[in-house]
Amino acid sequence: MITVVDLVESLGAGLLRIVAPGRGGDVHDVVLAEPGDGTGQPGELVLGTGLTGPEAAVALLERAAASKASGVVVKHPLATDPDVLRAAHGAGPALVELQPHTSWTHLVWLLRGILDRASAPGAPGPETPGMHGDLFALADAAAKIADAPVTIEDAHSRVLAYSTPQDATDAARMSTIVGRRVPPHLLAHYRAAGVFRELARSDDPVLAPAGPDGTLPRLVVPVRAGGEWLGSIWVVVRGPVPADRVRELADTASVVALHLLRLRAEADLTRRLTAGALRAVLRGVRDPADPTATAPVLPAGPWRVVRLMDTVDTADARLRLEVWESIARRFGWHQPLLAPLDGLLFGVVTDPPPDRRPPGAADEPGSLAWLRHVLARMRSHGSGPRAAVGGLAHSRAELPRSRTEAVELGRLLAAGRVTPEPRADGLVVLEDAWDAIVIERARAAVATAATLPGSPLAALQAHDRAHGTRYLPTLRAWLDHYGDPQQAAHALRVHPNTLRYRLRKLDAIAPVDLTSPRMRLALRLQLAAWE
Numbered sequence: 001m002i003t004v005v006d007l008v009e010s011l012g013a014g015l016l017r018i019v020a021p022g023r024g025g026d027v028h029d030v031v032l033a034e035p036g037d038g039t040g041q042p043g044e045l046v047l048g049t050g051l052t053g054p055e056a057a058v059a060l061l062e063r064a065a066a067s068k069a070s071g072v073v074v075k076h077p078l079a080t081d082p083d084v085l086r087a088a089h090g091a092g093p094a095l096v097e098l099q100p101h102t103s104w105t106h107l108v109w110l111l112r113g114i115l116d117r118a119s120a121p122g123a124p125g126p127e128t129p130g131m132h133g134d135l136f137a138l139a140d141a142a143a144k145i146a147d148a149p150v151t152i153e154d155a156h157s158r159v160l161a162y163s164t165p166q167d168a169t170d171a172a173r174m175s176t177i178v179g180r181r182v183p184p185h186l187l188a189h190y191r192a193a194g195v196f197r198e199l200a201r202s203d204d205p206v207l208a209p210a211g212p213d214g215t216l217p218r219l220v221v222p223v224r225a226g227g228e229w230l231g232s233i234w235v236v237v238r239g240p241v242p243a244d245r246v247r248e249l250a251d252t253a254s255v256v257a258l259h260l261l262r263l264r265a266e267a268d269l270t271r272r273l274t275a276g277a278l279r280a281v282l283r284g285v286r287d288p289a290d291p292t293a294t295a296p297v298l299p300a301g302p303w304r305v306v307r308l309m310d311t312v313d314t315a316d317a318r319l320r321l322e323v324w325e326s327i328a329r330r331f332g333w334h335q336p337l338l339a340p341l342d343g344l345l346f347g348v349v350t351d352p353p354p355d356r357r358p359p360g361a362a363d364e365p366g367s368l369a370w371l372r373h374v375l376a377r378m379r380s381h382g383s384g385p386r387a388a389v390g391g392l393a394h395s396r397a398e399l400p401r402s403r404t405e406a407v408e409l410g411r412l413l414a415a416g417r418v419t420p421e422p423r424a425d426g427l428v429v430l431e432d433a434w435d436a437i438v439i440e441r442a443r444a445a446v447a448t449a450a451t452l453p454g455s456p457l458a459a460l461q462a463h464d465r466a467h468g469t470r471y472l473p474t475l476r477a478w479l480d481h482y483g484d485p486q487q488a489a490h491a492l493r494v495h496p497n498t499l500r501y502r503l504r505k506l507d508a509i510a511p512v513d514l515t516s517p518r519m520r521l522a523l524r525l526q527l528a529a530w531e
Helices: 004-011 054-066 082-088 104-119 129-146 171-179 184-192 195-201 243-283 317-330 368-378 396-415 434-449 457-467 471-480 485-492 496-509 517-530
Strands: 016-020 029-032 044-047 071-075 094-098 150-154 159-162 206-208 218-225 228-236 303-309 338-341 344-350 386-389 427-429
Touching: 004 016, 004 094, 004 104, 004 243, 016 082, 029 104, 044 104, 054 071, 054 082, 082 094, 104 243, 129 150, 129 159, 129 228, 129 243, 150 171, 159 171, 184 195, 195 206, 195 218, 195 228, 218 243, 228 243, 243 338, 243 344, 243 396, 303 368, 303 396, 317 338, 317 344, 317 368, 344 368, 344 396, 368 386, 368 427, 386 396, 396 434, 434 517, 457 471, 457 496, 457 517, 471 485, 471 496, 471 517, 485 496
Parallel strands: 029 044, 044 071, 071 094, 386 427
Antiparallel strands: 016 094, 150 159, 150 228, 206 218, 218 228, 303 344, 303 386, 338 344
């Protein structure tokens, strides 16, 4: 289900804003407020249309709270009125502010489309055929208005739709359509001409000058919603465009803005729902009433859980997720399985055995080999992100175990107790550091037992502190280099005879049978716990 917060944040602060979170909850429907009636049901978002003042808004909040509605949408400035804010605080419905420039009709269309799509079979997302079909129809309509070829692009210069037919154009346009984004040399040309600077700060159309290699000028109409620049309409022009046609194109841009908002919201909700389902799987949580409710679509296994580290210097889990999603898509993983959990960021990658890999699929996006390649590329000029990889999971039920291993390994990697060397990809796999995990678990297990009665460590430590001796480090070196007094003495930077003398004195203070393998193991584990 979609929560109130997820729904609001997916549409953006230019349209909606959470004023008071209340008890929040899931949203499955949108209803219009009916004056004087009990308004809303559990799971409904109530739209406060036609409110005449703060008293009416307070009354609506009280009715929605009584009916356990999930949230109430009120227009600015009513949503920030002190009386309305006081009524919204507590465990009632969430209070959501609608920006004054947005019509209720447009909001209903956006919310209804998103919720209907989310409840339909299949995951919501930017690949919705109907939505892209509408954008192509709008591109054709804009081309008819301007009598020129048109592309609709997002704020990152990615092509979302284009008009047909494609004659009377230039090579740059064809390259843009084929590659689904504006070529880098043309982007540099437009940046140098200040085109994107004007689009970001102004509602007025911009004339992009002719570019290299015979690129024709473009009339660029910004697409905005709530002051936020969402994208633009690019029209190939050979001369001035009449003012009345420019006005019509601007009207078309307002319709395009609604579609881009909905596409972005659906894409954002897809990420949130996928991350939420993945979190549940990584925790080992299942809904007994609906065993498939927390089952994200996974590629064929086996899988490994990866802790992704050091992407950005921030504690904001959402920002880290966005950065890694951007990295994944840049390197071809278009539906990355990523989820923040307990302040850490995790991914699920595939790692099939060599005999089960399709020909040429060694670096398939989303695989462990692919991740190794990505990290190596990103760290080619020095430090960069790192990854700790848990053991193989052959079923969904084994993913929580792989996550636990990734957490343990990541902790050791961050502390410098394991290293990805000699490789330069910053990636450590459980099988390459299993011994460090075993020791770490043993250390944790014996940490509270390091001073059990009969252990010689406390006596040796007390003697060292009282007399300035170094019997405890001597014991540690002897255990680490057992059977090689030369190496043990070298580690202590003393002569081997000094080492032998200390061992004899040590035995007099706290008798220890160093010929016993069990005794040596117990002593080393206790020393590791102390360390």
